[in-house]
Amino acid sequence: MSDCKMTRREFLKGVSACCLQAGLSALVLSSCKPTTPSEDMASAGAKPSPTQVSAATPTPAGSGFEPAYLKLHRTGELKERAEKLWAMMESCRLCPRECGVNRLEGMSGFCRAPGATLVISSAHPHFGEERPLVGWGGSGTIFLTHCNLRCVFCQNWEISQLGAGYKRAVEELAEMMLQLQGIGCHNINLVTPTHYSAPILKALDIAAGNGLRVPIVYNTSGWERLEILEVLDGIVDIYLPDFKYWDGEMAAKYSSNAANYPEVTKAAILEMHRQVGVAKPGPDGIMQRGLMIRHLVMPNNVAGSEQVMAWIAENLPKDTYVNIMAQYAPRYKAYDYPEIARRITREEYVKVVETAQALGLTNLDIQGYWWLEDE
Numbered sequence: 001m002s003d004c005k006m007t008r009r010e011f012l013k014g015v016s017a018c019c020l021q022a023g024l025s026a027l028v029l030s031s032c033k034p035t036t037p038s039e040d041m042a043s044a045g046a047k048p049s050p051t052q053v054s055a056a057t058p059t060p061a062g063s064g065f066e067p068a069y070l071k072l073h074r075t076g077e078l079k080e081r082a083e084k085l086w087a088m089m090e091s092c093r094l095c096p097r098e099c100g101v102n103r104l105e106g107m108s109g110f111c112r113a114p115g116a117t118l119v120i121s122s123a124h125p126h127f128g129e130e131r132p133l134v135g136w137g138g139s140g141t142i143f144l145t146h147c148n149l150r151c152v153f154c155q156n157w158e159i160s161q162l163g164a165g166y167k168r169a170v171e172e173l174a175e176m177m178l179q180l181q182g183i184g185c186h187n188i189n190l191v192t193p194t195h196y197s198a199p200i201l202k203a204l205d206i207a208a209g210n211g212l213r214v215p216i217v218y219n220t221s222g223w224e225r226l227e228i229l230e231v232l233d234g235i236v237d238i239y240l241p242d243f244k245y246w247d248g249e250m251a252a253k254y255s256s257n258a259a260n261y262p263e264v265t266k267a268a269i270l271e272m273h274r275q276v277g278v279a280k281p282g283p284d285g286i287m288q289r290g291l292m293i294r295h296l297v298m299p300n301n302v303a304g305s306e307q308v309m310a311w312i313a314e315n316l317p318k319d320t321y322v323n324i325m326a327q328y329a330p331r332y333k334a335y336d337y338p339e340i341a342r343r344i345t346r347e348e349y350v351k352v353v354e355t356a357q358a359l360g361l362t363n364l365d366i367q368g369y370w371w372l373e374d375e
């Protein structure tokens, strides 16, 4: 859940101008300016404007492509699955925390999402994601607030931990999806969707009925329950999970006692692969379907990067898409932990890349690392 060179925070600072250039409506543009939670949207719950996108909108994903969710929308099953997840919020089990709080009555669990209310930080074309997602029209990124991991080094902590964003109705989320498609984005990229999976499916059903045809990117920490992933089977075209840690002790230390992160994430990634397979771009180079794994290399091998690469090589096809990310920077509370209070070195990054190559992984997204310093 990170950009290739520019951090998301840096990107968001300039994104309002980008939205203006792209011609996004006020609905999307207003979501490009995160605020503190106290600055609640005066328009929260306002009726969305009529959609500006028709079913005849050209599909940036390429001719002949049909997203997985469309079939389930036509049969009515997408709506049923949305209702199933919605009901699960009565004793919330949408993520591995399994808090059991009644979000339908407004309670918040570990993620701090305010009951069943959707809070969105921004929606815009993103040009810092993986190239097959960005293409020429951008990845239609929707940043959702709050998080169930709350990592101490989070670069988007204002959004994930303070919940900086706007309350939005499900219908407004559907409208954002359609607008992003309408301005040429190749996909709808849902960042940190796990705790909002129920309203997301409801919005997707509405958007599909109004002409949405680009693939959904499920941009997740990877820490997902199998029961939820089974509900998403046939809905999500592109899974974009992190594989953050090899060692549960590290996960517990830096991600709020999530000691089972490695085992849960490994099972989740295998299930994602079972559903969508190896990531395959269309003839235009734009990704349409598949699994794209992200791994952030951290200082002092905190992430266990070589073991992560070895597990991928042993358990998934060798041409599995793996983005080895170099852009770790100490943010938020990272300076409280001396071992992660610096960027990685060039040697640390190259070692992971060389290990992955030696293991036979052939579909590596290796970022420019000229800017990393030597040890």
Ligand code: SF4
Pocket (backbone or CB within 6 Å): 092, 093, 094, 095, 096, 097, 098, 099, 100, 101, 103, 108, 109, 110, 111, 112, 113, 148, 194, 195
């Ligand atoms: S989604 Fe939030 S409330 Fe639900 S189980 Fe996870 S952390 Fe708890």
